[in-house]
Amino acid sequence: MPQASFHTVVPGDTLARIARANDLSLKALEDMNPQIHDPARIHPGDKVWLSPAEARAEVHGDAFVGHVAAPQNDGYQPVTLEQLRSIFPVTSRSKLQSMLGPINRAMNEFEINTPARQRAFLAQVGHESMGLQRTREFASGRAYEGRSDLGNTQPGDGRRFRGRGLLQITGRANYARMGKALDLNLLRHPELLEQPLNAARSAAQFWQSRGLNELADEGRFTKITRRINGGLRGQADRVKYLRRAERAIP
Known part of the structure; x- marks a missing residue:
């Protein structure tokens, strides 16, 4: 059994070498480290977990979620699964279910807490994430x-x-x-921005920090697009999501 709960990658390390040194199979090591998306690409300083319990705590606990502030508005009205299904009709129910909690938590934290703000936010992240289906862009970068x-x-x-994230940081x-x-x-x-809660929080933090709540209050959807995109790329698709959101969130 390994004596340490994690290994810090040094130059020349590979997952296979780390596994052998700690009496683990390569598959077991990969299973303990879902944050490593490409086993052939690890970097000096990366943390490789050697214990299943420690790995679960790291991936699902506060260290990988970050500090989440207390709710900003006790009267926050969460969006429902049925509302998300109306806005994103081609996205699977299971995917929407997995995003529902993170989106509500993020919108509450960053004061996206009125119907106008929620409609605009969901329309914009819908376009950027292909209907909440992608938290990492297709292109290689x-x-x-x-x-x-x-x-x-x-x-x-x-x-x-x-x-990465619902607004592609x-x-x-x-x-x-x-x-x-x-x-x-x-x-x-x-890669932490690919996780549902971090993906949603990054989008909501960007939204609040750029003054997009106030623009949503004023109904200035085109200006919101310019602040996110730098132009009006995909505006027709963004408006399509907005119209669905207006019907779903009265």
Whole structure:
């Protein structure tokens, strides 16, 4: 049995080598470390769990969720599963069920707490996440390599800090800011933004910090798109989600 609960990756390490050194099978080690999406790509400083119990605590506990503030509004009216199904009709019920709690928790925390704010928020994240189905962009991130405007100054930053979360946080600098805001080590573990709660909280934190609640109050949906996208890419699709949200959340 392993003597330590985790191993810190050093140059030259592979998962297979770590498994052998700790009397574990490679499959068992991979199963203990679901945060490692590509077993062929581990980096010096990464934490590899050697104990199933410790791994579960890390992945599902506060260390990987970050500090979540107490609810901001005791009178918060949560959206329901049926409302999400009306807004995102092509998304599976099981996927919507898995996102329902995280979305309500995030909207409550970041004061997306009126019908107008909820409708606009869900419409925008719906477009960016393909109906809540994606928390990581399809593209490899190669196009972001060397983008100093995103803070991508180190080799591999483009791929490592590709778009994640329900609003596709992109680039080393933005991951650093979001990690500080959510109390998550996103520079070490950018994949944390793919988890449902972190994906929802990152989107809601961005939304609040950019003044999008106030724009939603004023009904300025086009300006919201510009602040998120920098332009109006996908605006017709965003409006389609908004119209569904208006019917679902009166």
